[in-house]
Amino acid sequence: MTTNKPADTPANNSATTPVNTPATPAGDTAAAPISPETQAALASTPHAPNSPGATHIRSFVHRRGHITQGQLAALERLMGQWSIPYAPRRLDPAAAFGRAAPTVLEIGFGMGETTEKIALARPGDNFLGVEVFNAGVGSLLRRIEDSSIPNLRIIQHDAVEVVRDMIAPDSLAGVHIYFPDPWPKKRHHKRRLVQPPFIALLASRIAPGGYIHCATDWEEYAVQMLEVLGNEPLLQNTADGYAPRPDYRPLTKFETRGLRLGHGVWDLIFKRVA
Secondary structure, eight states: OOOOOOOOOBOOOOTTSOSSSOOOOTTOOSOOOOOHHHHHHHHTSOBOSSOOSOOSOOSOOOOOOOOBHHHHHHHHHHHHHHBOOOOSBOOOHHHHHTSOOOEEEEEOOTTSHHHHHHHHHOTTSEEEEEOOOHHHHHHHHHHHHHHTOTTEEEEOSOHHHHHHHHSOTTOEEEEEEESOOOOOSGGGGGGOSOOHHHHHHHHHHEEEEEEEEEEESOHHHHHHHHHHHHTOTTEEESSSSSBOOOTTSOOOHHHHHHHHTTOOOEEEEEEEOO
């Protein structure tokens, strides 16, 4: 299930324009400037232990895709202000957000429609969104600027490495994983994000009493999620099986259309136990 895309004109997807790294102005190969707050958030914390290169199977595949001029412009102008570069060191959320507040991690925010609505509805929480694709990152950057959302930051990188290297144990108030790629073919199931090793890692990063909330419109994946989450010793189901959709997770127009056509959506909410 996907989210709305801003109605911009398509950008020129020439072979010389990288899709999965932040775009830079023509003739400029330097990365977007990093804000002093982000520099402080990274510089003041130690390197994460045992952080070699990726050894896991990635749950995404880089593909050349559609990106609009507006999304490209947002990548060029706003990455330095609202994004945090990946680094193999622990992130200091209070420094990154300019305040101490409960931090919720969202993995794979798509075009950012749901992320924007939740962040606006919960101004007392900090939200850290992780996404790999340029179009989604550019879209959410535009939403942050257009809706003046101060409690939202983005890391454009592989979520497994972000959680492993940048998130301290027992530090997150919550984790959102909404409509991850179901990888429906059996031979691709190994690419699914919700697997026992990653959920064990995620659970270790959630503070006792915090939660993990998954949602999918793929029933067979929902069954796998329920089994994986249910077998993690650090997690406890808040419902008898699947949970009702909580008010804080808004319906997208695509989800509403799917429900109208009789398609199912399954929410799972587990809490971290001590």
